[in-house]
Amino acid sequence: EERAPWQLARDPAAGEQLDQTLASLVEGVRVLSVLLHPYMPATTERLLEALGAPDLEYESAVFAASGDGGAVVALEPLFPKRA
16 A cells, blocks of 8 residues: 555556556566466466466566566456356
């Protein structure tokens, strides 16, 4: 909540700070996905594909290793609700 992206999105002057905040979030999810891959392979592969970062090498589980900051693709819920 320190950087509150939902508030930054409302302020046109905070565009660069919002970009940095969201990029940090995506990078954290990418690193965590690589580390969780041995335990949840199908889920993390879907997530990494949506992030545009399908590299599963353990060495890539370093913050800021991907570098390009590309677009994130929408995907279906990773853990859908059970009826």
